[in-house]
Amino acid sequence: MTEEKLEGLAVQLGTPSFVFDTDILKKRAGWIKEMIHPAKLCFAIKANPFLVEALESQADRYEVCSPGEFHICVERKLPMEKIVLSGVNKEYEDVRYAMEQGVTHYTAESRSQLELVSRCADELDRQVELLLRVTSGNQFGMSEADVTECIRDREKFPHVTMVGLQYFTGTQKKIMKKIAGEVEYIEDFARRLEEEEQFVTKVLEFGPGLGVPYFTKDDFEEDERLLTEFMELFQEPRPYDIVFEMGRFLTASCGYYMTKIMDQKKNDAVNVCIVDGGINHVNYYGQNMAMKTPILSYFPQHSLEEKDEEEWTVYGSLCTVADILLKKLPLTDARVGDYLVFHNIGAYSVTEGIYLFLSRKMPKIYLYSEDEGVVKLRDGLETWMLNTCK
Known part of the structure; x- marks a missing residue:
């Protein structure tokens, strides 16, 4: 997906959101199928249950490891x-x-x-x-x-x-x-x-x-x-x-996670960005992000001033010191309202984040392809109702 298309989707769809590019997914699945022939391909749906239908023509088997996963298969008529x-x-x-x-x-x-x-x-x-x-x-x-x-x-x-x-x-x-x-x-x-x-x-x-x-x-x-x-x-x-x-090898490359800078400040000598996502959405990345920089795109929503790059520590919106996505991310003229889009996040993060912590809203989820455009699979989902008694 081009950088121009990614920025357009971030602005159009809002944040936080996951977008899974089914063109990338199907191309990769086709390459894997060709490479492993005559062996069969079994998709471990725990990697990303939102992709079960997109892979129906290429997955020979679906590995289902829980009652909930099986109900997804029934509901999607696999x-x-x-x-x-x-x-x-x-x-x-x-x-x-x-x-x-x-x-x-x-x-x-x-x-x-x-x-x-x-x-x-x-x-x-x-x-x-x-x-x-x-x-x-x-x-x-x-x-x-x-x-x-x-x-x-x-x-x-x-x-x-x-x-x-x-x-x-x-x-x-x-x-x-x-x-x-x-x-x-x-x-x-x-x-x-x-x-x-x-x-x-x-x-x-x-x-x-x-x-x-x-x-x-x-x-x-x-x-x-x-x-x-x-x-x-x-x-x-x-x-x-x-x-x-x-699972991961098949689906990781098709995914993008979109989040927006919501606040900025300087704490001692550290430049701080607060985004509207966090480790509750990208937990797999979060295990390493404080020390490693993932592939991501930065989309400023203003005319850039001629400034030197500055290093930013990117935090999520959870009230815990563990919610660090990135340290020392170099950005030029970063401001509130700008977008960060994380690449290669098509596996696991969409379901393994600590979604109920702090009762934050869950991200929106979309599929994208050139032929069909954007298809919404799930709107932003409130979780506070799950964390209280009726």
Whole structure:
């Protein structure tokens, strides 16, 4: 998106707002699909549930990890055959409801989850497919011993077909040697299961967790190189279908966060800007912004005077010293009413901010494309009603 278009949208739409450029999103999804072919692409909708419809033609699967996420899929009328119901703490009512809606793909994070999926399938007389998630040492998935035990007991679950394994170890990974070791591990485990348990893996779902660039000192060429190097690990054909689960790597680059300078002052030797956003809206960035500068655009709304650049510390509107977005941001003739637009914010921040803190209004959310222009998905949403008793 051009700088001129970005400024026009900031002025037109008001702040604080998120804008997701679906042209950028679909172009990136198409590139990823081409790079990973013949593997399938699974969109982890926790990265940005506002993009589920925009990706419908390119996502082969949707990873759904909570009852709320599943209700979004139902409300947006997503194809049930594309959904993989994943996540810890699946409950009976939620699994049964998903199965009644037509979901046939599930993962099991534990033996009890396998038994739960089997129970619902037995009650509804539905045949379903299930991936056994292998742990990487955290709360997700099962140990090799537990996975093996489930496989040995597979005849006890007549309505459940165990089709393979799921493996994901984390995000923002940029060291290919580490990722290659993870691929080698899970594929070796699949081989051992076939040799020792006569279990043939038909599907392997793998989350590479490839890193994305956010800050000015990041290597933005590394983005494309990472996927290229990752796919070199899969040059040889596999005896099973491969599904790559992606969230951040797929969606980060399509997003913009727009905020406006609302107040300025000088506290001792520090130039202070107060904006109408904050870490309640861009929490993921906020973990690093005090030390790193993200890619952003500055749009003054006045005729610039010939002044030297000054360094500004940018604070949000929350009553906490933690609400620092940026330190030492160089700006020329910055004034109240000017806009700051943060780039590459299409993943996570739209949902993971501490939105209820201070009962501030939530940002507006828009999609943008050249063909359709601006489409409002959500107006600014008041939160104070959630923080009081009726």
